[in-house]
Amino acid sequence: MSRAPASRSILLESLVNHVALPPRLPGKEDNNLDQIQYALTGYLIDARGTLRDSSNGEFSREWESVRTILHTCKILNTGGKLNKTSLVTHFRNLDRKDHLILHIAEQNAGLLIQRQHE
Known part of the structure; x- marks a missing residue:
């Protein structure tokens, strides 16, 4: 997917603003x-x-596990809404x-889920 330089610049600025507080x-x-x-x-x-x-x-x-976790996060949170079936x-x-990393948009919260060891 090709993007115009201006939209890429806006996206990059938005990313920085979401990682660090903007001035x-x-x-x-x-x-x-x-x-x-x-x-x-x-x-x-x-x-x-x-x-x-x-x-x-x-x-x-461990690095492969991190990749799997992030990839699953990307799938589950696509579209800004959690899909019940997925x-x-x-x-x-x-x-x-x-x-599982879930974004709960309505609460502006993140949720980290891990299976409890028995």
């Missing part, structure tokens, strides 16, 4: 939150790959080493 608060909600969240998760997945590569193969299982499927397949 001036915007005063309104971004109208492209889904695009920002999708891009931010993509950058986190890329950063995970860079960190994995710099660790010389050490902790490769959520139930991921709950059923949740392994002890996995986590």
Whole structure:
């Protein structure tokens, strides 16, 4: 998907504003939150790959687990709404080493879910 440089610049500025507090608060909600969240998760997945590569193969299982968690987060939170069918499927397949990261937009909250060890 090709984007014009201006929209890429706006997206990058929005990403920075969501990672760090901007010098001036915007005063309104971004109208492209889904695009920002999708891009931010993509950058986190890329950063995970860079960190994995710099660790010389050490902790490769852990880095793969982080990739899986972030990829699942990207799938579950796409569109700004949680999909019941997808959520139930991921709950059923949740392994002890996995986590689910959910964005609860109505509460402006994040939820981290992990299966309890028995």
